[in-house]
Amino acid sequence: AAVRSMQTLNAIGATLSAMPGVHAMTDVTGFGLMGHLLEMCQGSGTQAEVSGEEVQTFEGVPDYHGQGMVPGGARRNFVSYGAHVDVPEGYLRDLLCDPQTSGGLLVSVCPDHADEVAKVLADAGCPHRPVGRMLREDESLKEGVTVAYRPS
Incomplete structure (x- = not known):
């Protein structure tokens, strides 16, 4: 599964970028998911919550x-x-x-368009799942959830 994932191009990004409700997108590379999410938050003046148990991994990663x-x-x-992050x-x-070096895509999608985006990803054979949510700077964060960015 890992090799297949690394061989898969993120070509679906071009399709997603033209869809309504897709606000931001980046490929997850050298800065990791958290670093790229932080960049999205800083660029948009938002904050984010990530539900760690929703982040998919390859088999064996926890053991390694x-x-x-x-x-x-x-x-x-x-x-x-x-x-800039709060993660234990x-x-x-x-x-x-x-x-x-060959991560997937991190896509910020308006909740009203999430099902439509999920269908496009599923039809293209791209594994996907929501891993969190974006919040305005003034919204309250849940306790115990990873925070990607806390505006100062």
Whole structure:
């Protein structure tokens, strides 16, 4: 599954970018999911909540993490932007900050258009799932949920 994922191009992005309700999109690469989400938040003046249990991984990733197999880039990423995020130390932090060379797409979609976008992704054979939500700067965050950006 990992090799197939790395061989899959993010060509669906061109289709998604033309769809109503798609506000922002980026490929998840060297800064990890958290770094790219932080960039989206900073660029739009929003904040984000991520539900860690919704972030998909390949089979075996938790076991590898338990054996100490964590890319050095994951920890360096956190050092570079950790002041702007709220995520507990451990597996979830390492996962969300993990640098990718061929990651998937991170797409910000208006809830009213989420089903339409999900259908396009499913029809294209692209695994997908909502992993969180974007909030205005003045909205309250839930307790215990990873925060990608807290405006100062």
